[in-house]
Amino acid sequence: MIRSGWRASPGEFVLRAINVLVMSFVVVVTLYPFWYIFVASFSDPYEVVRTSGLMIWFKGFDLYAYKEVLRHRLFWTSYRNTLVYLVSGLIVNMTMTTLAAYALSRRNIKGKGVIMKIIVFTMFFSGGLIPTYIVVDNLHMTDTMWSQFVPFAINTFNLIILRTAFQAIPDSIEEAAIIDGASAAQVMVRIVLPLALPSIMVIGLYYTEEIWNSFFRGLIYIRTDTKYPLQLILRQVLLSNVMGQSDQSFVDTNIGQTVKYATIVVSTLPVLMVYPFIQKYFVKGVMIGSIKG
Amino acid sequence: MALSRKPAGALPAKLTRKTDWKNYITQYWFIYVILAFVLAYYVIFKYIPMYGVLIAFKRYTPSAGIWGSDWVGLRNFERFFSSAYFMRTFRNTVLLNVMNLAFGFPAPIIFALFLNELRHQVFKRTVQTISYLPHFISLVVVAGMLHDFLNNTGTITTVLNLLFGTEKKVWLNDKNSYRTIYIVSDIWKSLGWSAIIYLASLSNIDTQLYDSAEIDGCGSLRKMRHVTLPGIAPTIIILFILRIGAMLSLGVEKTLLLYNPNTYEVSDVISSFVYRRGFGIDGRADYSFSTAVDLFNAIINLTLLTVANFTARRYSETSLW
Numbered sequence: 001m002i003r004s005g006w007r008a009s010p011g012e013f014v015l016r017a018i019n020v021l022v023m024s025f026v027v028v029v030t031l032y033p034f035w036y037i038f039v040a041s042f043s044d045p046y047e048v049v050r051t052s053g054l055m056i057w058f059k060g061f062d063l064y065a066y067k068e069v070l071r072h073r074l075f076w077t078s079y080r081n082t083l084v085y086l087v088s089g090l091i092v093n094m095t096m097t098t099l100a101a102y103a104l105s106r107r108n109i110k111g112k113g114v115i116m117k118i119i120v121f122t123m124f125f126s127g128g129l130i131p132t133y134i135v136v137d138n139l140h141m142t143d144t145m146w147s148q149f150v151p152f153a154i155n156t157f158n159l160i161i162l163r164t165a166f167q168a169i170p171d172s173i174e175e176a177a178i179i180d181g182a183s184a185a186q187v188m189v190r191i192v193l194p195l196a197l198p199s200i201m202v203i204g205l206y207y208t209e210e211i212w213n214s215f216f217r218g219l220i221y222i223r224t225d226t227k228y229p230l231q232l233i234l235r236q237v238l239l240s241n242v243m244g245q246s247d248q249s250f251v252d253t254n255i256g257q258t259v260k261y262a263t264i265v266v267s268t269l270p271v272l273m274v275y276p277f278i279q280k281y282f283v284k285g286v287m288i289g290s291i292k293g
Numbered sequence: 294m295a296l297s298r299k300p301a302g303a304l305p306a307k308l309t310r311k312t313d314w315k316n317y318i319t320q321y322w323f324i325y326v327i328l329a330f331v332l333a334y335y336v337i338f339k340y341i342p343m344y345g346v347l348i349a350f351k352r353y354t355p356s357a358g359i360w361g362s363d364w365v366g367l368r369n370f371e372r373f374f375s376s377a378y379f380m381r382t383f384r385n386t387v388l389l390n391v392m393n394l395a396f397g398f399p400a401p402i403i404f405a406l407f408l409n410e411l412r413h414q415v416f417k418r419t420v421q422t423i424s425y426l427p428h429f430i431s432l433v434v435v436a437g438m439l440h441d442f443l444n445n446t447g448t449i450t451t452v453l454n455l456l457f458g459t460e461k462k463v464w465l466n467d468k469n470s471y472r473t474i475y476i477v478s479d480i481w482k483s484l485g486w487s488a489i490i491y492l493a494s495l496s497n498i499d500t501q502l503y504d505s506a507e508i509d510g511c512g513s514l515r516k517m518r519h520v521t522l523p524g525i526a527p528t529i530i531i532l533f534i535l536r537i538g539a540m541l542s543l544g545v546e547k548t549l550l551l552y553n554p555n556t557y558e559v560s561d562v563i564s565s566f567v568y569r570r571g572f573g574i575d576g577r578a579d580y581s582f583s584t585a586v587d588l589f590n591a592i593i594n595l596t597l598l599t600v601a602n603f604t605a606r607r608y609s610e611t612s613l614w
Contacts, residue, residue, distance in 0.1 A: 009512070011512065012512060012513060015410075015513055015514070016410070016412065019407050019410055019411060020411070020416070022407060023407060023408070023411065023416075023420045026404070026420065026424060026484070027419075027420055027423050027424075029481070030423055030424060030426055030427060030481070030485075031423060031426070032448075033438055033442065033448070034426070036448060037438070049446065052446045052447075052448075052450075052451040053441075053442060053446060053447045053448030053449070053450070053451045053452075054448060054451055054452070096330070096331070096334065099327045099330070099331070100327065100328075100330075100331040102327070103324045103327040103328050103331065104328075104331075106321070106324055108321075109321065109324055109328075110317075111328075115328060115331075115332065118332070118335060118340075119331075119335055122335060122339040122340075124594075124595055124598060125343070125591055125595055126339065126342065126343070126591065127339070127340075127341075127342025127343040127344070127345050127346050128342065128346065128567070128584060128587035128588060128590075128591060129564075129567055129568060129571055129583070129584075129587055130345075130348070130567075130571045130580045130583050130584045130587065131341075131342035131343070131344075131345025131346055131348065131584060132338065132342040132345075133571070134342075134345055134348075134359070134580070135337065135338065135341050135342055135345065136338075139337075150338075151338050153334055153338075154331070154334055154335075183323070184320065184321060184322075184323040184324060185323050188323075209429070212431070213431035213432065213433075215431070215432070215433050215546065216545070216546050216549075219549075220572070231431055231433045234431070234433045234434065234437065235433045235436075235437075235550065237437075238433065238434070238436070238437025238440065238441075239436065239437060239440060239550065257441065260437065260441060264434055264437060264438070267431075267434065268430060268431075268434055271429050271430070272426075272429075275425070275426065275429045276422060279422060279425050279429075282425075283425075283489055
């Protein structure tokens with residue numbers, strides 16, 4: 001007889017109970033930090049210091065921290081910079097990656113195999129930090145917005161994901177269009193791109209996440225603080241009293257705890273608001289990526 | 294209707310006649326324009342830097358350029374291998390990666406297995422969605438949270454003090470705790486996200502296998518061992534190879550955000566050392582030396598990946614190439 005549902009043996013029941021407990025622990029450990037930061041950022045700064053990091057509800061109500069964030073000149077500049085880098089970067093990333101994936105997904109292309117090998121090789125070996133920096137510097141891109149997305153125009157992993165998606169479109173549809181007199185460009189714009197739209201959007205989300213969260217490319221290539229992306233300013237605010245992060249001389253060395261929390265809330269809230277709605281597309285992307293492996 | 298162009302599939306495999314070539318070009322010139330742009334990108338931003346690796350064997354001066362700078366042979370490598378930094382950064386890189394493989398790699402597998410056993414579908418989906426959350430938070434914010442929660446009045450410090458009576462201190466200045474913090478926070482950030490691929494793989498397992506295992510008298514634990522684990526083994530192997538291939542390159546951003554001079558002895562990894570030396574964060578910038586260290590790192594990486602792939606191909610049917 002097949003045991004299932006609630007008619008389980010005592011041993012099974014204990015296992016299930018442990019499982020639910022472990023999972024609840026994971027949920028608490030994941031959510032508490034965010035809840036604490038949210039609650040503390042609106043609370044009385046002095047009360048927050050006294051609670052030693054344990055708060056489950058607002059202690060007093062104080063918008064001091066948010067007023068400080070509003071006053072922070074560079075914070076909003078960097079917010080705007082990141083949006084500029086995001087929009088320009090997405091245009092470059094999506095154009096280059098989509099076109100590349102389309103071209104490399106076509107059958108009967110002479111030399112495709114060689115080009116694919118040239119591209120895939122860069123996933124396994126790279127010139128490294130300084131030689132890449134020298135190239136970007138020689139192109140006079142350092143300390144300009146171009147450095148934030150042109151050197152990163154194609155993420156090879158995303159390219160392969162998208163190429164796989166394009167290849168999955170049946171030949172017969174394209175052949176029919178070609179017989180009807182469509183050119184290669186028309187086949188791409190009218191047939192292939194619309195059919196692969198979900199995958200293209202997933203790649204767009206990947207790039208969005210990449211640009212939004214990047215701080216290393218700003219750290220390397222941008223010198224003027226008014227051109228800093230958001231994450232670089234966040235680093236200065238959040239790590240302002242950490243030793244060895246000394247290039248942050250222009251920010252107060254002792255930014256109050258609640259101001260840091262408010263900065264986290266303001267910079268992370270947009271992400272937290274959209275993530276429940278877009279996470280399923282990201283998950284889909286993971287699936288597309290795994291087909292290749 | 295006149296057929297002015299042949300359909301793609303109708304082109305002969307070997308183009309010999311002039312008209313064939315003409316057809317081919319009219320059909321595909323657009324593709325080659327695209328490929329020219331794509332190749333240009335890869336040449337400029339990936340292959341010219343590979344050529345630039347030459348400066349590892351030179352004394353690079355910007356005015357002389359890459360080719361014009363003086364050759365110094367293997368001097369930069371000798372300098373690195375004979376310095377104390379070599380042992381320190383190499384040991385830290387290997388240790389952090391091995392620990393990450395030992396704890397960080399199995400964590401999402403275990404999480405996926407547990408999640409898979411949950412009967413209540415709404416609870417299961419809620420846990421799963423919540424577990425993705427930290428993946429979407431930027432590394433800078435995670436580092437900021439860690440610095441705050443681990444200082445002497447921070448959340449984690451307080452909880453540890455209440456539960457285990459540990460000292461209230463700035464944990465990120467503590468050499469003995471740095472690696473644990475690094476690994477545990479990594480698991481926290483990636484647990485749910487890395488589990489996705491295993492969950493997908495789990496859902497592909499034939500349910501009949503579970504039914505027959507149950508008829509044979511297997512409980513959940515034995516079903517997990519004899520049905521579930523073999524079912525997701527190929528996925529595990531592929532991800533393991535990929536993980537090994539990315540081993541030594543892992544963690545520059547996170548290290549830069551978490552370490553400080555107090556913990557350099559245990560926290561400084563090859564890539565963070567390359568960054569500091571390359572951009573002169575502590576002392577003079579030395580492009581050639583930094584590139585030599587970086588090249589050493591890249592070669593080790595490539596070797597690891599090849600060995601991992603070879604081993605996987607030898608002992609199982611799954612491999613990358």
